[in-house]
Amino acid sequence: MFNINNKIEDDKKIFNILKKEKKRQENQINLIASENYASKAILSAQGSIFTNKYAEGNINNRYYAGCKYIDEIEHLAISRAKKLFKVKYVNVQPHSGSQANFAAYFAVLKNGDKILGMKLSHGGHLTHGSSVNFSGRMYNFIYYETNKNGKIDYLQLEKLAIKHKPKMIVGGFSSYSRVCNWKKIRKIADKINAYFLVDISHIAGLIISGLYSNPIPHAHIITSTTHKTLSGPRGGIIMSNYNDEKLFKKIDSAVFPGTQGGPLMHAILAKAISFKEALSNNFKNYQIQIIKNINAMIKIFKKENFEIVFKKTSNHLFLLDLRKYYTTGIEIENCLSNANIIVNKNGIPNDTTNFLITSGIRIGSPAITRRGFKEKESTKISHWIIKIIKNKNNKNIINTIKRKVKILCKKYPIYK
């Protein structure tokens, strides 16, 4: 149909790497909380001829001719997202979650403005004010933290808000595992006349399935990725249900021409497909199983007296504090990887090591759930992880578990 004669297979070097990566994904258990497996339809959308088109601008208002079908696709993506998230305004052009945050800040703030965000080591994200990120360099960030009970310290948040009068409060996280009281934070934002932005990158899938507290009614601006619990293509999205046309216009022009050039139309095509997938009943059942699986896992770690960083989980992930076992995030990440179990090292509140070492690992259930694992398999994996942590120098134990992991993975192919 597309008369494409050259295929990936013709580039032998590349094709070999691709085959090895496919095998890796199939043979390894993926517990990275931010990863998922996109459907075949999404994969082919991203490899489609929509990759060829420049479409700077917005629907019916482009810098290039030939955008008739591009407009149809972007319109579909936006209207499906509006239905899915129940919002008035959507921009599907951000290339990634970071780009979505970049554009959202750029839309309403000036260089040097104050922002109050969650501290990285307490669950926040790099784009929420880390000094190595544009956000920490361009804006004047102040940070709220979690308390001893593992919850956001709302008293501290309010005190900081009143003392510093930031122009924006940022909610949302990458490794926090508890519920957020969005209403409470919005009230604080209103007291100081600040914007309330919530970055739902991790929890978008859970929110639209009604399984996690929904910030959309409380936030002025919502940003998200489309590839985490949502399981779409890698990409970003900005939304709002706040009745302010002027704000929507500012966001649109902050995305383009403010911070990006041409949109990735093949990714927008794939986003449109993923929004339809997420509107199905199957998707809700999938999200319910994500929660069941993470609870099956945390139960085993609690039984074995492991330190859970935020005490419990109300979403798809939890963070383990490894200090009790005289080890580090990097060491356990490596040991587990040797057994084909993939996690990421993660800083924890008041971590005394640096970000390359860390004192914790993050465990998430979206990817294993997607390939069909249920509570039984989740429980089994948890026992394997604990055995490896307790026997981190025993190569025989690690190799035995690796063989078991491969057998389990064979039973649950990702792409049938």
Ligand SMILES: *Cc1c(COP(=O)(O)O)cnc(C)c1O
């Ligand atoms: C993953 C994530 C991002 C960044 O997404 P990218 O697509 O990797 O740029 C932003 N914010 C939060 C809270 C995230 O978890």
